[in-house]
Amino acid sequence: MANRISALAVDCTDPRRLADFWCAVLGYEISEVDDEGDISIAGDGPPFRIDFLRVPDGAKGAKNRLHLDLNATDRDQAAELARLLDLGAVSVDIGQGDVSWHVLADPEGNEFCLLRSQVAPFAGTAAG
Known part of the structure; x- marks a missing residue:
């Protein structure tokens, strides 16, 4: 099972x-x-x-042990990064170095990554 x-x-x-x-x-x-x-x-x-x-217990105090990895479905990474920053995400440095993805945080500091590759949307979604 x-x-x-x-x-x-x-x-x-x-x-x-x-x-x-x-x-x-x-x-x-x-x-x-x-x-x-x-x-x-x-x-x-x-x-x-x-x-x-x-x-x-208030705002989080340490790096997440689990995070989301995102891929844009309808634009390149640079355009999606600009959109996410406009929505209130912030770039963060968690020691990732020079990589092909961007580490961001949501308005409460929860880290997530924006990956480079674009992916197809799920069938039936607004983007698809």
């Missing part, structure tokens, strides 16, 4: 801010908001959601 990843949980101080950021980055939409203000977002591709869960 095997498992399938169905969600990624992200602890944060401001679920709405991160949900809005990641919806803009990924082309996802808010799919659920619970009574505590936790927010789930999802796209049209394979069943997968990202849950933004409010935690009381």
Whole structure:
């Protein structure tokens, strides 16, 4: 028997801010908001959601042990980098050196990478 990843949980101080950021980055939409203000977002591709869960312990304090790798679907890496920075991402140096990808952080400091290659969008998405 095997498992399938169905969600990624992200602890944060401001679920709405991160949900809005990641919806803009990924082309996802808010799919659920619970009574505590936790927010789930999802796209049209394979069943997968990202849950933004409010935690009381404040901003993160160390480098992520797990991060997302992103590939643009409809533009080159330079154009996508400019778009992500305009959305509020910031470039970060985690000791990666001279590499072909960009290490960025979302508005709460969660690192993610923008890879060089462009990939096809999932069938049925707005970009496809």
